[in-house]
Amino acid sequence: MRKQWYRLDNAALIFPAVMRKNWNNVFRVSVTLRDKVDPETLSRAAEDLLARFPTIYVRLRTGFFWYYLETVNKAPKAEEDYAWPLTPMSRRKLKKCCIRILYYQNRIAVEFFHSVTDGHGGMAFLKNLTARYLTLKEDIAVPAEGEIVDPAEAPRREETRDCFQLCGAKKGISRAEENAYRLRGNPEEDSFRYIVTGIVPTEKLVEKAHEQKVTVTAWLAAVMAEAVQKRREEDPHPGRRRHIKITIPVDLRRTFGMNTMRNFSLAVNIGFDPLLGEYSHGEICRLMYHQLAAETIPQRMAGRVATNVNLQRSLLLRLVPLPLKTQAMRLVYSLSGESKGCLNISNMGTVTLPEAMVPYVERFDFVIGVQYSYPNNCSVVSWQGKTCINMIRGIRDSELERLFFSLLVEKGLPVEIESNRR
Amino acid sequence: MYCVYCGVKLQDGAEECPLCHTAVALPLRDGPQAVKQEAWSDRVPRAEKQSGKYLAAGLVTVILAAAALSCLIFCLKSLGEAAWSGYVALGMALLWVWLVLPVLFPRWRPMIFLPLDFACLAGYLLYICAKTGGNWFLSFAFPVTALIAIVTLAGVAMMRYIVQGRLRLMSLLVIFIGLSFMLIEFFQHITFGTPMFVWSLYCVSGFCLIGLFLLVSSFVPSMRGWLRRKFFF
Numbered sequence: 001m002r003k004q005w006y007r008l009d010n011a012a013l014i015f016p017a018v019m020r021k022n023w024n025n026v027f028r029v030s031v032t033l034r035d036k037v038d039p040e041t042l043s044r045a046a047e048d049l050l051a052r053f054p055t056i057y058v059r060l061r062t063g064f065f066w067y068y069l070e071t072v073n074k075a076p077k078a079e080e081d082y083a084w085p086l087t088p089m090s091r092r093k094l095k096k097c098c099i100r101i102l103y104y105q106n107r108i109a110v111e112f113f114h115s116v117t118d119g120h121g122g123m124a125f126l127k128n129l130t131a132r133y134l135t136l137k138e139d140i141a142v143p144a145e146g147e148i149v150d151p152a153e154a155p156r157r158e159e160t161r162d163c164f165q166l167c168g169a170k171k172g173i174s175r176a177e178e179n180a181y182r183l184r185g186n187p188e189e190d191s192f193r194y195i196v197t198g199i200v201p202t203e204k205l206v207e208k209a210h211e212q213k214v215t216v217t218a219w220l221a222a223v224m225a226e227a228v229q230k231r232r233e234e235d236p237h238p239g240r241r242r243h244i245k246i247t248i249p250v251d252l253r254r255t256f257g258m259n260t261m262r263n264f265s266l267a268v269n270i271g272f273d274p275l276l277g278e279y280s281h282g283e284i285c286r287l288m289y290h291q292l293a294a295e296t297i298p299q300r301m302a303g304r305v306a307t308n309v310n311l312q313r314s315l316l317l318r319l320v321p322l323p324l325k326t327q328a329m330r331l332v333y334s335l336s337g338e339s340k341g342c343l344n345i346s347n348m349g350t351v352t353l354p355e356a357m358v359p360y361v362e363r364f365d366f367v368i369g370v371q372y373s374y375p376n377n378c379s380v381v382s383w384q385g386k387t388c389i390n391m392i393r394g395i396r397d398s399e400l401e402r403l404f405f406s407l408l409v410e411k412g413l414p415v416e417i418e419s420n421r422r
Numbered sequence: 423m424y425c426v427y428c429g430v431k432l433q434d435g436a437e438e439c440p441l442c443h444t445a446v447a448l449p450l451r452d453g454p455q456a457v458k459q460e461a462w463s464d465r466v467p468r469a470e471k472q473s474g475k476y477l478a479a480g481l482v483t484v485i486l487a488a489a490a491l492s493c494l495i496f497c498l499k500s501l502g503e504a505a506w507s508g509y510v511a512l513g514m515a516l517l518w519v520w521l522v523l524p525v526l527f528p529r530w531r532p533m534i535f536l537p538l539d540f541a542c543l544a545g546y547l548l549y550i551c552a553k554t555g556g557n558w559f560l561s562f563a564f565p566v567t568a569l570i571a572i573v574t575l576a577g578v579a580m581m582r583y584i585v586q587g588r589l590r591l592m593s594l595l596v597i598f599i600g601l602s603f604m605l606i607e608f609f610q611h612i613t614f615g616t617p618m619f620v621w622s623l624y625c626v627s628g629f630c631l632i633g634l635f636l637l638v639s640s641f642v643p644s645m646r647g648w649l650r651r652k653f654f655f
């Protein structure tokens with residue numbers, strides 16, 4: 001197969017530049033089946049999708065001015081899962097392949113370096129991998145509907161394009177905003193990641209959000225903000241950064257009616273200043289909901305995209321050699337990239353599958369890695385009436401998780417907890 | 423099975439609540455192992471060897487040493503003394519301290535490595551001064567090297583360790599850099615007898631103007647906002 005190469009999309013540019021020896025920006029989607037996973041069949045399924053998803057099976061290469069992605073000739077072999085999710089992908093590994101296909105007992109997981117795709121693209125790939133695996137293993141016919149595609153057909157052009165270049169406004173908007181309170185803790189020396197999963201009934205979660213007349217994402221962000229505020233009150237040295245802000249990644253595919261398998265999302269920060277007074281739960285919910293609604297209108301999103309794209313198109317920046325550009329991006333990222341939110345809540349929504357696959361699938365999970373400077377993150381996905389809230393942390397202290405899940409219980413949601421404690 | 427403190431439902435066999443670490447009174451027999459086995463594997467990622475950087479450091483060391491040694495041998499054989507090869511050998515040693523030494527440590531610590539770099543530079547200049555029979559080291563080379571070291575260390579410390587009031591400090595540093603050009607010209611005057619304050623006045627005025635602009639901006643929110651918009655950090 002002839003090697004193809006792709007420029008990094010606008011959102012992907014930052015990730016290779018800011019990666020460290022023991023940290024980089026990775027996320028994971030996984031599916032738990034009803035039967036044990038056969039690794040050989042899984043590897044065959046992955047191989048079958050190689051030509052259909054050229055932007056997923058890629059490796060990271062270094063150019064003189066920019067990094068770029070190059071297709072690989074062989075799909076990565078399925079390997080046994082680790083004791084914790086999202087172990088860092090070193091530069092050496094990224095030069096071979098930017099994704100990892102893992103299995104453990106009934107679970108199939110795919111971990112992506114974020115320059116390849118975002119959560120939506122990752123989930124679409126996992127669905128196709130699962131469909132192909134079930135076709136090979138169980139001999140079922142999965143129709144090409146929804147996000148399931150025919151592995152024999154050629155990739156559509158819209159799937160491989162960088163949609164950020166197409167939807168920017170004429171003028172960018174400022175990125176300036178207040179810094180947020182920084183969560184801290186004692187890090188694990190070996191990059192161990194604790195993962196605590198809270199499983200709640202989706203129906204009750206939606207009911208609770210609708211009681212406050214807000215969306216599930218806004219409601220969860222409000223509860224998380226309350227937990228972070230309590231954490232800040234307990235912190236003996238909270239520092240000057242006082243704003244409680246939650247970062248919400250927004251999928252732009254629906255906003256702009258475009259579809260791509262590459263990154264196409266933007267993060268917005270929503271929150272409040274606790275020094276202005278006390279807020280009730282209802283007030284925080286409304287605040288979160290209205291801020292999220294106001295920030296995610298297409299015009300503002302297009303403005304934010306334009307700011308990023310204009311910078312990328314600047315002739316001066318393009319002419320600067322990659323090592324210098326990398327240092328500059330690192331500096332900007334350390335000064336402003338991660339300081340505007342306390343943690344992420346990434347809500348994938350409800351996963352849907354073709355009817356033929358449903359009896360074989362028990363559960364979906366979605367986990368985003370911790371950021372370099374803040375140790376907690378949260379991701380949410382729903383499947384068949386159950387919502388999995390995955391909270392990951394790189395520190396020993398589990399106080400934020402305790403506060404968050406206790407608040408959910410206090411508000412009347414039954415929460416079932418799973419964890420990978422060492 | 424529920425945690426009595428958090429109220430969350432726990433996995434069967436859990437020994438304690440993963441949130442508050444409250445012990446479960448009656449865990450199921452063989453519980454913790456069973457839970458760990460079921461949810462996550464025992465596979466631990468292997469630490470990657472960092473051979474690349476040591477290999478590069480070794481290669482650079484060999485190249486520098488080869489250059490220094492070949493010059494020394496050539497001079498000793500042909501002239502009977504180190505002569506000019508001393509400059510080359512010490513120059514290579516200086517390059518090694520600057521480029522290779524930091525690579526051998528897991529983290530680059532500027533407050534340790536930068537003073538060491540400047541101390542080695544001063545030593546190298548002292549050697550040149552002594553070899554050429556000049557008397558410019560104490561009155562010119564040493565103070566100028568020390569001045570540049572102070573400015574560099576102040577700048578690095580500001581960028582790495584100070585979060586609040588960075589703009590104000592940066593403005594003062596820019597003004598100090600401007601004034602240090604006058605000091606350099608002063609050292610030049612007392613060492614080489616050149617006229618006082620000719621070229622440095624242009625530098626001082628330029629740097630002071632920029633510094634004053636930054637200083638004023640640090641007090642005026644609208645100007646600070648404009649700077650932040652234009653330079654977004």
